[in-house]
Amino acid sequence: MAAETQTPTANVLPPPRTEVGVIGWMHANLFSSRLNSALTVVSGALLLLILWYGSRWIFGTADWTVVKTVGGLFLIGSYNTELACPGQNCFWRPQGSLLMVTALLGMIWGIMGGGVARRIAILTAVVAALFAFLPYSLERMGWDVRILLLANVPATAIGWALARYTPLGQAKWAVVWGVAAFLITLVLLRGVPNVPGLQPVSVVYWGGLTLNLLLAVGGISLSLPIGIALALGRRSNLPVVKLLCVAFIEIFRGVPLITLLFMSQTLVPLAFPEDFPQNSLFRAAVVITMFSSAYMAENIRGGLQALHPGQAEAARALGLPGWQTTMLISLPQAIRNVIPAIVGQFIALFKDTSLVYIIGMVDIVEMGRVFISRPEYLGSAREMFVFLAIVFWVFTYGMSYISRRIENHLGVGQR
Amino acid sequence: MQNPETTLPSILTYQGIPVWRHAQIIQWVAQIASAILVVALVMWFFGNMAFAIEDREIPFGFSFLGREYQTPIGEHVLPYKSSDSFLYALVVAATNTLVVAVIGVILATLLGIFIGVCRLSTNWIVSKLATVYIEFFRNVPLLIQLFFWFYIILALPRVREGYVILDGLYVNNAGISFPGPSASGTMPALVWLALVVAAVVVGVFLHHRLVRREEEIGRPSYPFVLGCVATVGIAAIAWLVLSGIFGDAPFSISMPAPEGRFGRIDGGVTVRAGMLVLLVGLVIYTSSFIAEIVRAGIQSVGRGQTEAARALGLSPMNTLRQGTFPQALRVIIPPWISQCLNLTKNSSLGGVVGYTDLTNVAITMTQTAPAINIFLMLMAAYLAMSLTWSLIGNLYNRRIGFTG
Numbered sequence: 046m047a048a049e050t051q052t053p054t055a056n057v058l059p060p061p062r063t064e065v066g067v068i069g070w071m072h073a074n075l076f077s078s079r080l081n082s083a084l085t086v087v088s089g090a091l092l093l094l095i096l097w098y099g100s101r102w103i104f105g106t107a108d109w110t111v112v113k114t115v116g117g118l119f120l121i122g123s124y125n126t127e128l129a130c131p132g133q134n135c136f137w138r139p140q141g142s143l144l145m146v147t148a149l150l151g152m153i154w155g156i157m158g159g160g161v162a163r164r165i166a167i168l169t170a171v172v173a174a175l176f177a178f179l180p181y182s183l184e185r186m187g188w189d190v191r192i193l194l195l196a197n198v199p200a201t202a203i204g205w206a207l208a209r210y211t212p213l214g215q216a217k218w219a220v221v222w223g224v225a226a227f228l229i230t231l232v233l234l235r236g237v238p239n240v241p242g243l244q245p246v247s248v249v250y251w252g253g254l255t256l257n258l259l260l261a262v263g264g265i266s267l268s269l270p271i272g273i274a275l276a277l278g279r280r281s282n283l284p285v286v287k288l289l290c291v292a293f294i295e296i297f298r299g300v301p302l303i304t305l306l307f308m309s310q311t312l313v314p315l316a317f318p319e320d321f322p323q324n325s326l327f328r329a330a331v332v333i334t335m336f337s338s339a340y341m342a343e344n345i346r347g348g349l350q351a352l353h354p355g356q357a358e359a360a361r362a363l364g365l366p367g368w369q370t371t372m373l374i375s376l377p378q379a380i381r382n383v384i385p386a387i388v389g390q391f392i393a394l395f396k397d398t399s400l401v402y403i404i405g406m407v408d409i410v411e412m413g414r415v416f417i418s419r420p421e422y423l424g425s426a427r428e429m430f431v432f433l434a435i436v437f438w439v440f441t442y443g444m445s446y447i448s449r450r451i452e453n454h455l456g457v458g459q460r
Numbered sequence: 461m462q463n464p465e466t467t468l469p470s471i472l473t474y475q476g477i478p479v480w481r482h483a484q485i486i487q488w489v490a491q492i493a494s495a496i497l498v499v500a501l502v503m504w505f506f507g508n509m510a511f512a513i514e515d516r517e518i519p520f521g522f523s524f525l526g527r528e529y530q531t532p533i534g535e536h537v538l539p540y541k542s543s544d545s546f547l548y549a550l551v552v553a554a555t556n557t558l559v560v561a562v563i564g565v566i567l568a569t570l571l572g573i574f575i576g577v578c579r580l581s582t583n584w585i586v587s588k589l590a591t592v593y594i595e596f597f598r599n600v601p602l603l604i605q606l607f608f609w610f611y612i613i614l615a616l617p618r619v620r621e622g623y624v625i626l627d628g629l630y631v632n633n634a635g636i637s638f639p640g641p642s643a644s645g646t647m648p649a650l651v652w653l654a655l656v657v658a659a660v661v662v663g664v665f666l667h668h669r670l671v672r673r674e675e676e677i678g679r680p681s682y683p684f685v686l687g688c689v690a691t692v693g694i695a696a697i698a699w700l701v702l703s704g705i706f707g708d709a710p711f712s713i714s715m716p717a718p719e720g721r722f723g724r725i726d727g728g729v730t731v732r733a734g735m736l737v738l739l740v741g742l743v744i745y746t747s748s749f750i751a752e753i754v755r756a757g758i759q760s761v762g763r764g765q766t767e768a769a770r771a772l773g774l775s776p777m778n779t780l781r782q783g784t785f786p787q788a789l790r791v792i793i794p795p796w797i798s799q800c801l802n803l804t805k806n807s808s809l810g811g812v813v814g815y816t817d818l819t820n821v822a823i824t825m826t827q828t829a830p831a832i833n834i835f836l837m838l839m840a841a842y843l844a845m846s847l848t849w850s851l852i853g854n855l856y857n858r859r860i861g862f863t864g
Contacts, residue, residue, distance in 0.1 A: 074584035081583050088585045285491040289498055298801075299846035300839050301808035304819050311831050315512045316505035396601040400809075410603055417611075426611035434600040434608070441599035 122252020129250030155208025272341025348379030572750025640729030663691030734815030797853035
C-alpha cells in the first residue's frame with residue numbers, strides 16, 4: 046500500500062533553477078516583479094555611486110593626517126599636558142583605570158562563559174594592546190605607557206581566571222568590582238593631595254573619550270535606579286509623591302539638555318552658599334544624569350503600564366506584600382519588556398555627553414573641533430567628523446548589539 | 461442620638477492597628493515629610509539665590525525686556541533690527557525655533573515614513589540601504605552630524621561663483637535660494653489666503669460628507685477627487701476675482717537673482733546657511749528614529765489584517781492606505797510625538813552652526829541682561845512647546861480611542 050501512494054523517485058524533478066540557489070534568491074529578493082526589478086536597478090545604481098565616491102574619498106582625496114596627529118589626545122584630551130600635570134607623566138593614571146576595566150571585562154567573560162562577553166573582552170584587550178604599537182607618539186608616551194597598554198591582555202586573563210577558578214566568579218562580585226573600579230578611577234584621575242605621584246589634576250583638564258565614557262558610565266548606572274524610583278513614584282497613589290515625580294519628569298524632559306547644562310553653570314552655583322565646594326564637572330554629570338533619569342522613568346512607566354494587571358493581582362493573592370509585588374513581579378517583567386527603550390536611552394545619554402562643550406569641557410568632539418580650527422588642518426573637517434562619527438558609532442552600535450543579545454537570551458516576545 | 465462614650469474619647473480608646481503600623485497613616489506621614497523636605501530644599505536654594513542677588517549685586521528683574529537689545533541676530537524669519545527691544549528679540553528668536561521645528565517635523569516625518577517603508581521592502585538592496593541609513597544616523601551624536609554638514613556647506617563656493625542649478629535655484633555657502641511667492645500687496649494677499657483657508661475647510665467638509673454617502677449607498681462617490689476639485693476651484697475663482705478687483709494678481713512668483721557687488725541674492729526664497737545646516741542635520745537624524753517607529757508600527761499590525769484586505773480584493777497600495785496604516789498609526793503616534801518634541805529641543809543646537817535659535821539668543825542675552833530671568837523665560841518657552849506637543853498627542857489619542 047505504501048508503494049502505491051509513493052511517487053517513484055525517478056519522477057521527482059529538481060526544483061526549477063529559478064527558484065533555488067543564487068538565482069532563486071535573486072529572483073525572490075531582487076526581481077520578483079517588474080516594480081521590484083526597477084527598484085533593484087535604481088537602488089543598485091545608488092549603492093554603486095555611494096561605494097564608488099565613498100571609497101574614492103576615503104582612499105584618495107581624504108587627508109587623514111589630522112586624525113593620525115591628534116592620536117592619543119582623542120583618548121585623554123589635555124590630561125597629560127604640562128599644564129594639567131606639571132613635571133610628571135600622568136599618562137599611567139587613565140592607563141590604570143583601563144586595566145581595571147579590561148580586568149572587569151575578563152571577569153564578566155569568566156562568569157558568562159563565552160558568547161558576546163568573550164568577544165567584547167578579547168576585542169577590548171587586543172585593541173588596547175595594539176595602541177602600544179601605534180607608530181605615532183601619544184604625547185609624552187614612554188615605554189612605561191606602552192608596557193601598561195600591553196598589560197591589558199594579562200589583565201583580561203587574570204580577571205577571567207579569577208572568575209573561573211576562585212569563589213569570585215559570581216555576578217555580585219563583578220558588580221562590586223565594577224563600582225570599585227569606577228570609584229578608584231575617579232580618585233586616580235583626580236589625584237590625592239600630598240601623595241607623591243598622585244598630584245591632583247583639576248577636572249578642567251579631564252577630556253577626550255575618557256570624559257565621555259566617565260560621564261556615560263556614571264550617568265547610565267545612576268539614571269536607571271533613579272528612573273525606576275521616579276516611574277514608581279509617578280504611578281503611586283500618594284498624591285504628593287506623584288505630583289513631585291510628575292513635576293520632575295516633565296520639567297527635565299521639556300527643556301533641552303544644553304539649556305540645562307548652561308543653567309547648571311550659571312544658576313546652580315548661585316543656589317548654594319558661596320563657600321560651598323563647587324565642581325563644574327560634577328554639576329554637569331548630575332544634570333546629565335537627571336535629564337536621562339526623566340526619560341528613563343517614562344520608558345519604565347511604559348513597561349509597567351503594558352503589564353497585565355493580573356500579574357500584580359496574582360502576587361497579592363499569593364500574599365506578597367506591596368513592595369515585594371513591585372520588586373519581584375512587576376518591575377522585572379516591565380524592565381524586560383522595555384529593554385530596547387532602556388538601552389536606547391543609554392545610547393542617547395552616551396551621545397549627549399558630547400554636549401559638555403557648552404560648559405567648556407574638552408571632550409572628544411570638542412578636541413576634534415579645536416584641532417580642525419588650527420590653520421594647518423583647516424581643510425580636514427570632514428575627515429575629523431567622519432572619524433568621530435565612527436568612534437561613537439562603534440560604542441553605540443555595540444550597545445544596541447548587546448541589548449539584542451540580552452533580549453534573545455531572556456526570550457522577550459516569545460513568552 | 462449618639463452614644464457619647466463612642467464619639468468623644470474614641471481617639472483615646474482607639475484599639476485598631478497601632479498608629480506606627482497603620483498603612484494610611486504611614487503614607488500620609490511619608491508624603492508630608494517628603495513635601496516638607498522638597499519645599500525646604502527649594503526654599504534653601506531660593507534663599508541662597510536671593511542672598512547672592514543682594515550680596516553680589518547680581519542683576520535681577522524683568523525690566524530689561526523693554527530695553528533696546530542692540531545686538532544683531534544673525535538669521536531671523538521675522539523682520540528685526542538692533543534697536544528693537546529684548547522682548548521683541550526673544551519673540552524673533554522663538555519664531556526662529558518654531559519655524560525650524562515645524563519645517564523639520566514635516567520633512568523628518570515624510571523622510572522617516574519613506575525610509576521605514578523602504579526597510580520593510582521585499583527588495584533586498586532597498587531594505588539593506590534603509591537599515592544602514594537608520595543604524596548609522598541614529599547612533600551618531602547629532603552634534604557631530606551638524607558639524608559635518610556645517611563644514612560641507614562651508615566648503616561650497618561663494619555666492620559669486622555659486623552653483624546655479626536649473627535657472628532660479630542657487631546653491632552656495634550662504635544658503636540655498638529658489639523661486640517663491642511674492643505678495644503684490646498686503647490686502648489682496650491676506651484676503652486671498654483667508655479665502656484659501658475657507659476653501660480648504662469646504663473641501664474637508666465635502667470629503668467627510670461624501671465618505672459618509674459612499675458608506676451609505678455603497679457606490680463610489682470620489683470624495684478625495686471632489687474635495688480637491690472644490691478646494692482648488694474656490695481658490696482659483698477667488699484668485700481671478702481678486703485679480704479683477706485689485707487689477708493685479710495677489711501673488712506673483714519672484715525669481716532669485718544675484719545683485720550688487722558682493723553677489724547678494726535678492727528675490728525668491730532664501731534658506732540661509734545656518735538654518736539649512738540645522739534643518740538637514742535635524743531632519744536626517746530624526747528621520748532615522750521615525751523610520752524605526754514607522755517600521756515597528758507597521759509590523760505591529762497582524763499579518764491576518766493584510767491578508768484579509770488582499771482577500772477582499774484591495775490593491776497593495778489600498779491595503780497599506782486603508783488597512784495597515786490606520787491601525788499602525790495607533791502604535792506610531794505616541795513615540796512620533798516624542799520625536800517631534802525631541803526635534804524641537806534639539807534645534808537648540810542651532811547655535812553651533814550659526815543659526816540664532818531661542819537658546820542661542822538667550823545665552824547671548826545673559827551677557828547684558830539678568831541671567832536668572834532669561835533662563836526662567838527660556839524654560840517656560842520650552843515647557844510651553846513641549847506641552848503643546850503633548851496636548852496634540854493626547855487629543856489624537858482621545859480621538860482614535862487609544863488607551864495606554
